Amino acid sequence: MQENFDIIIVGGGPIGIACGLEAKKQGLTYLIIEKGPIVNSLFNYPINMQFFSSSEKLEIDEIPFISKEAKPKRNEALEYYRRIVTSNQLNIHLFEKVHEVKKEADEFLVQTDKSAYKGKHIIVATGFYDLPNxxxxxxxxxxxxxxxxxxxxxxxxxxxxxxxxxxxxxxxxxxxxxxxxxxxxxxxxxxxxxxxxxxxxxxxxxxxxxxxxxxxxxxxxxxxxxxxxxxxxxxxxxxxxxxxxxxLTGYMPNFEFLEQMGIELSDDGKKLPNYNPDTMETNIEGLFLAGVICGGMETHKWFIENSRIHAPIIINSIVEKMQLAQKS
Known part of the structure; x- marks a missing residue:
């Protein structure tokens, strides 16, 4: 029997985790699906990597990030985000890859390599580190x-x-x-x-x-x-x-995955996805984007510190939608 959720979040990086935290605070049922370990992209960063941003700019949900230096390193970030997931007991499935997201009537069917789920809303927060240029x-x-x-x-x-x-x-x-x-x-x-x-x-x-x-x-x-x-x-x-x-010539989002879901991309070479910046909802009703994937090929425009705001924007939008649906 398929599990049903208010929200299914594809991607367990910092922004996907932030979306899960917001959903939990609002009392919504949610599931985060991550194809690798917690914050898989950060895990695959170079072992000695140091962030450009200071630790407070990498914080999510106002949870303090304490690091030895002003600009934290990879191992400190892994510890920070892992502790957030475990201490908040977030509902996250690790090492599970999403193969397909398909809208059927007013809900979405999500097929993975391990199971299938249904969700009223989808948040795609998959980043861009998987496909090298x-x-x-x-x-x-x-x-x-x-x-x-x-x-x-x-x-x-x-x-x-x-x-x-x-x-x-x-x-x-x-x-x-x-x-x-x-x-x-x-x-x-x-x-x-x-x-x-x-x-x-x-x-x-x-x-x-x-x-x-x-x-x-x-x-x-x-x-x-x-x-x-x-x-x-x-x-x-x-x-x-x-x-x-x-x-080391950079990386790109999985545009094929976005297009398979029906998300429109610009044809100017930038491949910017079609979404409303006020709600982060795409041209597919109920399907939202969060994090760096919003920038298409312009992967330098969105990063953790300026896309943290996507989580409350999206969850508040979903809550409003659900309240309107209940009244109608």
């Missing part, structure tokens, strides 16, 4: 290539090429160089990204200037081979000896 060159599928970076120890004493100029690429370059990797940065633009954390950017620029880390600007990898990479630079094509490639 591919560089689309021959050899990208070789075992030496990864789109995710975890631990610098793995690359010690290796020739490592890192593609990208944003925070993830620059953090990886500095950490791996400090663990003894021979690091080469392949940067498509003319400089290190302007959004790189302000306390990190001078570090990488100085390492490049002194020659500790080699950087090729206005350059692109053309091909990845077993022991070399072919790089197109302003000075011509180069063949560089190489052991590993980290293609």
């Amino acid at each position: 591919k560089i689309n060159v021959p050899g990208e599928d070789l075992p030496k290539v990864s789109h995710y970076y975890k631990d610098p120890h793995f690359y010690a004493s290796q020739k490592l090429a890192i593609v990208g100029a944003s925070n993830s690429a620059i953090d990886a370059a500095l950490e791996c160089w400090r663990k003894g990797a021979e690091v080469t940065l392949i940067i498509r633009g003319p400089e290190v990204g302007q959004r790189v954390k302000y306390w990190v950017r001078p570090d990488i620029i100085n390492r490049i200037k002194e020659g500790s880390i080699k950087a090729y600007y206005n350059s692109n990898i053309q091909e990845i081979k077993e022991t070399e990479i072919i790089v197109s630079t302003p000075e011509g094509e180069l063949e560089l000896q190489n052991d590993f490639v980290l293609a």
